[in-house]
Amino acid sequence: xxxxxxxxxxxxxxxxxxxxxxxxxxxxxxxxxxxxxxxxxxxxxxxxxxxxxxxxxxxxxxxxxxxxxxxxxxxxxxxxxxxxxxxxxxxxxxxxxxxxxxxxxxxxxxxxxxxx
Amino acid sequence: xxxxxxxxxxxxxxxxxxxxxxxxxxxxxxxxxxxxxxxxxxxxxxxxxxxxxxxxxxxxxxxxxxxxxxxxxxxxxxxxxxxxxxxxxxxxxxxxxxxxxxxxxxxxxxxxx
Numbered sequence: 744x745x746x747x748x749x750x751x752x753x754x755x756x757x758x759x760x761x762x763x764x765x766x767x768x769x770x771x772x773x774x775x776x777x778x779x780x781x782x783x784x785x786x787x788x789x790x791x792x793x794x795x796x797x798x799x800x801x802x803x804x805x806x807x808x809x810x811x812x813x814x815x816x817x818x819x820x821x822x823x824x825x826x827x828x829x830x831x832x833x834x835x836x837x838x839x840x841x842x843x844x845x846x847x848x849x850x851x852x853x854x855x856x857x858x859x
Numbered sequence: 860x861x862x863x864x865x866x867x868x869x870x871x872x873x874x875x876x877x878x879x880x881x882x883x884x885x886x887x888x889x890x891x892x893x894x895x896x897x898x899x900x901x902x903x904x905x906x907x908x909x910x911x912x913x914x915x916x917x918x919x920x921x922x923x924x925x926x927x928x929x930x931x932x933x934x935x936x937x938x939x940x941x942x943x944x945x946x947x948x949x950x951x952x953x954x955x956x957x958x959x960x961x962x963x964x965x966x967x968x969x970x971x972x
Contacts, residue, residue: 776960851901
């Protein structure tokens, strides 16, 4: 079974600074997707960024980027120019392919606080 | 607007009183799933459905039931709720391919006293 580990339960960052959230995963699969979800206080689950394992290029979405190290099974999220609205719980998630009946497996989350 | 609609958003109930949390999606997605979120445990899958009349257990199915009679609806049923089912529940859906991740509902905060 796949597992996802987020080793930082809580983090904080000053507004406008850069922060990196860590995620490692354990799988014997070669084809899969990785995701970062954001859960603000409104508790809505919002997809931040996704990465396909077969793509070597790291995904980026505006201020959000990932460092995907397939051999190390590492998938960290970098948030640049942090904003107060980035304060949220962040979840790393894994899905093997073909997706079919395979679930999205989540880590336990990292609570990020952006400080003014 | 493409969305997953869950109701209710908040629910307080007593032990043993049957309840249903509804979930509906308007994206014609094949795959639907229920998760529960607990502090320090992340999100854990309860049940999922790959299509109409096809459901299966996730990691924490005990005490829950589901049905998928129509493609758009996937209700979660607690026949006899207990306090350990106090949690935040999410319904989610995705197309069969799943590569774009799931679309989540807004969550249901359930308290069983």
